[in-house]
Amino acid sequence: MKTIHEHSIYKRLAAVICILTSMFLVSCEAVDKTQTTSQISDQTLYAGEIQEADVFIDIPNLRQYGGYTCGTTCVQMLMNWMFPYQGDLNLATYEEELGTSEEAGTPPENIVTYFKENKIQIHEKEKRTINDLIFVLDQGHPILMCIQAWTSSEDGYNTTDSEDSETYLTEGHWVICIGYQKQKSGYVFYFNDPACVGHCIMDEDDLDQRWIDMDTNGKVYDHYGIEIAETGDSYNPNGVFYLE
Known part of the structure; x- marks a missing residue:
């Protein structure tokens, strides 16, 4: 049987070993985290930079909340861009004015009506082409479009089988196309995506497949x-307002 003094010595030794082990593990963990962050930043996090774009329309980038306010948030971004002070209303105000709901999101006709009521010049059109998109962006005009939210994968979109009502065009999402880059393999387009922190890109083949949606009435x-x-013209991405 060990004495109380011997127990005390063992406890102290154990404590020292635990502290040294913890310091070693923490040090290793810090190195691993640094390496992981570096690897993610360099290899998987970003697909490019906005400086690489041939045309880029700098529009304020805002984040949606919930799963149904993408259209409202896109309108909010566009109004902030056109009217950087007067258009700076909260999202709830835009939801109310656009008739946004959790069941139907923000239907295209509601957005068109809102812009017309606010005397915003727009051109709405179906069956747009990639060349049409390039032409519009060259004018400095962004395009609000409804697409399928996810890339084609096991859990992705269904744009062909209308018999499968559970998956056919059920992943609708609003984004704003704001620019492009011409590459050897084709065009890459830049977007303000309210579901993303920052900007997103998509190549023309992917966009061509995903550029379709359906409202709750089946249109x-x-x-x-x-x-x-x-x-x-009034928006300055480097400008600051006085905090009144």
Whole structure:
């Protein structure tokens, strides 16, 4: 049987070993985290940079909340771009004015009506082409479009089998096309995506497949886009407001 003194010595030794072991593990963990962050930043996090774009329309980038406010948030971004002070209303106000609901999201006709009521010049059109998109962006005009939210995968979109009502065009999402880059393999397009922190890109083949959606009444919007035939001349991405 060990004495109380011997127990005390063992406890102290154990404590020292635990501290040294913890310091070693923490040090290793810190190195591993640094390596992981570096690897993610360099290899998987970003697909490019906005400086690589041939045309880029700098529109304020805002984040949606919930799963149904993408259209409302896109309108909010566009209004902030055209009217950087007066258009700076909270999302709830835009939801109310656009008639956004959790069941139907924000239907295209509601957005069109809202822009017309606010005297925003727009051109809405279906069956738009990649060349049409390039032409509009060259004018400095962004296009609000409804697409399928996810890339083609096991859990992705269904744009062909209308008999499968559970998956056919059920992943609708609003984004704003704001620019492009011409590459050897084709065009890459830049987007303000309210479900993303920052900007997103998509190549023309992927966009061509995903550029279709359906409202809750079963109306299909094929390559539908609302061109904002305005420019955000008042918006300065480097500007600051006085905090009143």
